[in-house]
Amino acid sequence: MNQLKESSHVHAASAIMLNRRAEMRKLLTAHQSALIQAEQTEVSKLRSVVDVFMAAKEVSKSDEEKARDEKRRQEKEEEEKKKEKEKEEEEEKKKKEKEEEAKKKEEKEEKGKEKEKEKQSKSVKDKAANKDQNGSKKGGDKLGTTLKK
Structure with a gap:
């Protein structure tokens, strides 16, 4: 009987141990699933972050690209303005050169006209002097207004 009591105690203790193990497994499984769920929640939070x-x-890359594009555009505009300014300066320079050439040409023409006038007046004076000399030989007055008969 003693043995039966002992074997029933062993059997009861064994059953209690099995029950505790089963409960522990349930608790462990529940705990593991809670941990897994917490990890998944944490992972989803991290993914959203x-x-x-x-x-x-x-967005910052796109902003940087926009800033770079804007800078390039501004540089191109400045370069175009420089080229345009240089072109205008070159045109202004050519215009001034043409004006100077025109002035020089006018001055040459004026000098040429003056020389021509001087030549003409000299030739008129020479003719008048020749007439004067010729007129005095023929008995005309010095102004060359002698009436011819």
């Missing part, structure tokens, strides 16, 4: 960060990074 990473997504926000990546979106911000893309």
